[in-house]
Amino acid sequence: MGELYKRGKGVTLCCVILGDTHKNSKGVGQNFSKAAEFYKKDCDDDISKSCGNLGAMYEHGLGVKKDINKAVKYYAKACGIRVQEECENHARLKK
Numbered sequence: 001m002g003e004l005y006k007r008g009k010g011v012t013l014c015c016v017i018l019g020d021t022h023k024n025s026k027g028v029g030q031n032f033s034k035a036a037e038f039y040k041k042d043c044d045d046d047i048s049k050s051c052g053n054l055g056a057m058y059e060h061g062l063g064v065k066k067d068i069n070k071a072v073k074y075y076a077k078a079c080g081i082r083v084q085e086e087c088e089n090h091a092r093l094k095k
Contacts, residue, residue: 032063043074048081055089068093 036057042050055074058067075090 032057034063036063043077046077046081048078051075051078051081052089059089059093 036054039050039054039057043054051074055071055078056062057064058074059071060066064070072090072093075087075093079087079090
């Protein structure tokens with residue numbers, strides 16, 4: 001099971017957990033670009049938390065080049081999966 005988490009495959013929500021670990025420097029060195037990579041994998045599988053986290057990373061330029069259009073895109077995807085907070089973030093950036 002540890003190997004599945006390490007590779008970021010095969011377990012629902014594993015990438016959001018790994019992304020949080022790298023973003024928040026829990027047991028590993030802080031690595032925003034690695035966190036974004038893991039969030040992207042889960043967002044591609046419609047894991048809303050990862051889509052919202054990825055939107056925030058693009059909004060603030062953490063581990064990725066700051067890109068408000070991409071932030072809006074990922075917040076919108078999370079919103080479409082029914083995450084109210086991400087709907088609010090999406091609406092805030094669309095102004």
